[in-house]
Amino acid sequence: DTGVSQDPRHKITKRGQNVTFRCDPISEHNRLYWYRQTLGQGPEFLTYFQNEAQLEKSRLLSDRFSAERPKGSFSTLEIQRTEQGDSAMYLCASSWTRGADTQYFGPGTRLTVL
Amino acid sequence: DAKTTQPNSMESNEEEPVHLPCNHSTISGTDYIHWYRQLPSQGPEYVIHGLTSNVNNRMASLAIAEDRKSSTLILHRATLRDAAVYYCILEYGNKLVFGAGTILRVKS
Numbered sequence: 033d034t035g036v037s038q039d040p041r042h043k044i045t046k047r048g049q050n051v052t053f054r055c056d057p058i059s060e061h062n063r064l065y066w067y068r069q070t071l072g073q074g075p076e077f078l079t080y081f082q083n084e085a086q087l088e089k090s091r092l093l094s095d096r097f098s099a100e101r102p103k104g105s106f107s108t109l110e111i112q113r114t115e116q117g118d119s120a121m122y123l124c125a126s127s128w129t130r131g132a133d134t135q136y137f138g139p140g141t142r143l144t145v146l
Numbered sequence: 147d148a149k150t151t152q153p154n155s156m157e158s159n160e161e162e163p164v165h166l167p168c169n170h171s172t173i174s175g176t177d178y179i180h181w182y183r184q185l186p187s188q189g190p191e192y193v194i195h196g197l198t199s200n201v202n203n204r205m206a207s208l209a210i211a212e213d214r215k216s217s218t219l220i221l222h223r224a225t226l227r228d229a230a231v232y233y234c235i236l237e238y239g240n241k242l243v244f245g246a247g248t249i250l251r252v253k254s
């Protein structure tokens with residue numbers, strides 16, 4: 033399967049712990065996005081990369097959140113000192129900058145903070 | 147951010163066409179209209195997109211009003227597998243701004 037993959041699919045952690053998620057985009061895609069989705073809501077944009085450059089960050093992305101995309105391939109999203117309010121589905125998407133920005137989403141990582 | 151308005155939910159019978167409406171009165175001239183759908187516990191799935199002209203693909207058709215202030219996603223023959231949340235989205239500055247979407251229920 034050559035779609036977007038995310039790891040892990042589920043993560044349960046205790047408040048105050050750090051967690052890291054990984055996203056592998058579709059191989060020829062140069063853009064990579066992170067979104068967060070809480071129950072009953074649509075996904076909310078967090079940040080995006082074009083190649084290895086992080087071009088935009090939402091104000092939702094507090095200083096406890098950091099994302100990287102070394103070498104413009106896979107990306108990681110780290111949350112430090114997790115809080116119960118961080119419990120959500122974290123979605124990754126990728127796209128190719130050509131015309132409309134059609135994004136292809138991964139299955140998401142479900143984070144539960146106890 | 148450019149906004150879209152969709153009904154909260156709709157219901158359809160299996161094998162019948164479904165028309166999912168979306169209003170986007172604040173659309174600008176270069177905004178693409180995207181439709182995605184999301185099944186429970188899955189990531190959103192791309193359905194179709196358009197700019198000015200009506201579009202067809204293997205999944206659906208997209209009808210765009212002449213003034214571009216509204217659009218309609220058409221599923222030609224709904225199946226039980228089409229039951230999902232459907233999002234109408236305007237592409238805004240290299241990101242997709244999702245609303246709450248329309249929950250589509252399909253009855254057998």
